[in-house]
Amino acid sequence: MLCVPLTVTAKKEVTRFLCAANKHADCIELRLDYFRRKPDLKRLLARCRKPVIVTIRKRAEGGRYGFSSKDRLELYLDAIALDVAYLDVELSSTSLLNAVSTAITQSGSSTQLIVSFHNFRSTDNQELTRVYSAMKKIPGALLKIATHANSIEDNLLMFDLLKRAQKDRLKMIGLCMGDLGQVSRILGLRQGSYLMYAALGKGSAPGQLMLREMKELYRVQITNPHIFGLVGNPVVHSTGYLFHNEQFVRKKKKALYVNFLVRDLKSFLKSFRPLISGLSVTIPYKETIVEQLDSVDKDATAIGAVNTVVRRGRKLRGYNTDFLGVLAALKGVSLKGKQVLVLGAGGVARAACYALMQEKAKVSVVNRTHSKAITLAERMGAEAVPLALIVASPSFDVIINCTSVGMAPEISASPLTLSMLKKISHDKTVVFDTVYTPEHTTLLKYAQSLGLRTVSGVHLFTEQAKAQYHLWRNVL
Ligand SMILES: NC(=O)c1ccc[n+]([C@@H]2O[C@H](COP(=O)([O-])OP(=O)(O)OC[C@H]3O[C@@H](n4cnc5c(N)ncnc54)[C@H](OP(=O)(O)O)[C@@H]3O)[C@@H](O)[C@H]2O)c1
Structure with a gap:
């Protein structure tokens, strides 16, 4: 009532x-x-x-x-x-x-x-x-x-x-x-x-x-629904609850999706384990959750990060659908043998590098903290390039922003200036910004002003969420 x-x-x-x-x-x-x-x-x-x-x-x-x-x-x-x-x-x-x-x-x-x-x-x-x-x-x-x-x-x-x-x-x-x-x-x-x-x-x-x-x-x-949710801190910016709940309604599933603002991941997983059927994972837990799960699939293990959890019986298994989202968002973009620049070395950058290496692209990683770019590049078989040197690099076929620069509320920021972007791109370069709030970031606006093809982070968001739903479908 x-x-x-x-x-x-x-x-x-x-x-x-x-x-x-x-x-x-x-x-x-x-x-x-x-x-x-x-x-x-x-x-x-x-x-x-x-x-x-x-x-x-x-x-x-x-x-x-x-x-x-x-x-x-x-x-x-x-x-x-x-x-x-x-x-x-x-x-x-x-x-x-x-x-x-x-x-x-x-x-x-x-x-x-x-x-x-x-x-x-x-x-x-x-x-x-x-x-x-x-x-x-x-x-x-x-x-x-x-x-x-x-x-x-x-x-x-x-x-x-x-x-x-x-x-x-x-x-x-x-x-x-x-x-x-x-x-x-x-x-x-x-x-x-x-x-x-x-x-x-x-x-x-x-x-x-x-x-x-x-x-x-x-x-x-509705009675006895499957409960799914997002674990993270903060969770207020996430729109996953809209996507997944709408999906459950449309597909007539007895399931719902809730945001869990979690301060202690271990305690949350212990106490909520019997209640939940699956989870999305966001900052700051994508990496730390790996060791708290009963098993992790091979892609997530290679990436070193989990963004999706499925419960079967008492066991929690981790997956990574971000890399699938990156591949789906870049569908139609030729990647084999192409020069790709990844900006950032965090969770999304890892998933992007993994996806790109699967497609046999030649990946260069640039990050504010260069040591992290080196670690990521070594792990994924990519190359780490110091920020100061990218303007001297040959132009890139694809540029992917995996940093949080440009995300709301600081929407006027961009990980590359217009002149830098001009120097490292050619007229067929595709610019993909994983930031999805706002949809049209300053970086994408710069790219559009140069006549370049752009891909919004909204595609990544939707595609990784669809892949999550696909995994959860098996327990629904
Ligand atoms: N579209 C989607 O579905 C989706 C999903 C998840 C994330 N994202 C986007 O991806 C972004 C990164 O997520 P994440 O999980 O990879 O986060 P993360 O693991 O915290 O990594 C953040 C990255 O951004 C860099 N960075 C942060 N502030 C910077 C600044 N002021 N200048 C230069 N570099 C800066 C960090 O560099 P340092 O290593 O030097 O700190 C690090 O490489 C998010 O903010 C979000 O906008 C999109």
């Missing part, structure tokens, strides 16, 4: 919100503490065509405007008299909680009490256990626990608690807040959470996702 909180109060905005909520959500939370003055609850409820949760938090509990205790109790009693579906009261508001609980019992109303706990700073396992035990003692209550995630693993603490509630046959809403807690919002319903919150317009808590994203992109309501 997806619940949208009402966080607007202006007449027109409320009308717009309720119109959309009645159409697209399963449940509506009326956050009455967002109203400056006591609202006309009866009128509001009459306009809601979905089950309603009435919530009135005081400021100390994360509420917007502080109604007095007397006003809060009055509003809750009105809600009970109007037979509202749910009332949400914070565990720490002890006397209010007791009064509301007693009023529900005495009224014989079908209203369900949600007793909730929020920690906007952290997720602490001992605290979770303590709070859960206290909540369990409140007869007939639906439990809600929301805590701030400071690590990706905090989501698993919440999932463990949801499992415990299921064993104890208790209904519970469990989620982590903040960017690192988004995983719990996306996977929470499958982990047994009674409902999950989503935003329609402005959200009511940090990390809350839009209702549309939850339904259409992450399809949070």
